[in-house]
Amino acid sequence: xxxxxxxxxMDCAEGRAANLPxxxxxxxxxxxVYWYRQIHSQGPQYIIHGLKNNxxxxxxxxxxxxxxxxxTLILPHATLRDTAVYYCIVIxxxxxxxxxxxxxxxxxxxKP
Amino acid sequence: xxxxxxxxxxxxxxxxxxxxxxxxxxxxxxxxxxxxxxAKKPLELMFVYNFKEQTENxxxxxxxxxxxxxxxxxxLHLHTLQPEDSALYLCASCQGTSGYNEQxxxxxxxxxxx
Numbered sequence: 315x316x317x318x319x320x321x322x323x324m325d326c327a328e329g330r331a332a333n334l335p336x337x338x339x340x341x342x343x344x345x346x347v348y349w350y351r352q353i354h355s356q357g358p359q360y361i362i363h364g365l366k367n368n369x370x371x372x373x374x375x376x377x378x379x380x381x382x383x384x385x386t387l388i389l390p391h392a393t394l395r396d397t398a399v400y401y402c403i404v405i406x407x408x409x410x411x412x413x414x415x416x417x418x419x420x421x422x423x424x425k426p
Numbered sequence: 427x428x429x430x431x432x433x434x435x436x437x438x439x440x441x442x443x444x445x446x447x448x449x450x451x452x453x454x455x456x457x458x459x460x461x462x463x464x465a466k467k468p469l470e471l472m473f474v475y476n477f478k479e480q481t482e483n484x485x486x487x488x489x490x491x492x493x494x495x496x497x498x499x500x501x502l503h504l505h506t507l508q509p510e511d512s513a514l515y516l517c518a519s520c521q522g523t524s525g526y527n528e529q530x531x532x533x534x535x536x537x538x539x540x
Contacts, residue, residue: 348528357428357516357531358469413482414529416469 317341318402323421326396332389334420336402339383345406347378349387351398352419358401361387392424429453430532432517438538439507447502447535449517458500459529460492461516469516475500507539 319337326332338347348363362369362376364385369376375388389396401419430451439445451458460472474482475494489511491503500517514536518529 355514355534355536357430357518357534358529359428359531360528363528413471413474414469415471418468 317404317415318417320400320402320417320420322418323423325423325425326389326392328394328424328426329391332392332396332422332424334387334389334400334402334422335384336387337384338402338404341382341404342406345404347376347382347385348403348405348414349374349376350401350403350414350416351396352401353395353398358416361400392422394424394426396422397424398422428530428532430517430519430530432515432532432535434535435533436536436538438540439504440540441507441509443507444503444505446504447515447517447537449500449502449532451498451500451517451519451530451532453519453521453530455519455521455530456497457520458494458497459518459520460500460502461518461531463514463516463534464510465513473502504537507537509539512537512539 346363346365349361350358352358362371362374364376364378378385399419399421401416403414433448457476459474461469462472463469471484472486473492478494489506493501514534516534517532520529
């Protein structure tokens with residue numbers, strides 16, 4: 315079973331920031347938080363990952379709480395092309411060969 | 427484009443047919459994966475290959491038979507499938523022999539079993 319809890323769906327206005335929450339209250343000290351997204355009928359796409367520090371790349375920012383029990387993915391200026399299912403996954407870095415366990419994710423709908 | 431290609435993109439087959447799905451990665455990765463995504467269900471890991479050796483079989487029925495002739499190619503041979511096997515089959519690859527690295531996914535093959 316997935317070790318994360320995400321809202322089933324969210325809406326966001328185009329051009330506004332999309333903030334997608336994820337709870338991972340049982341996360342272990344050696345587990346990273348990874349985010350992927352899946353646009354309809356395509357393969358999942360890696361977005362960002364982090365351990366305990368906030369991270370930013372060209373796609374998004376990841377904010378992890380100090381106790382690491384939750385995190386938020388931020389898309390700073392959402393576009394219609396960001397409409398997708400977003401998956402938050404915790405996984406051991408340095409453990410067995412990358413076995414991603416996908417939950418149901420959050421379906422983000424970006425509206426004009 | 428992710429550097430992972432899958433063919434065919436769509437496949438319709440009868441329960442008595444034998445068909446194969448192909449995946450090719452152009453990223454120089456050494457690990458490859460097969461996932462299954464049924465309607466309204468999360469992605470499920472099926473098989474993992476690392477340097478052509480199968481390292482994981484997630485209790486997949488024997489009517490699904492994977493083959494990895496080299497680190498760049500992965501096949502999924504299908505025979506006597508059931509209608510409930512209809513799904514999106516996704517291939518992925520990543521670099522690294524230990525530890526987790528970002529997986530790059532192909533576009534998937536949409537399989538329909540009649």
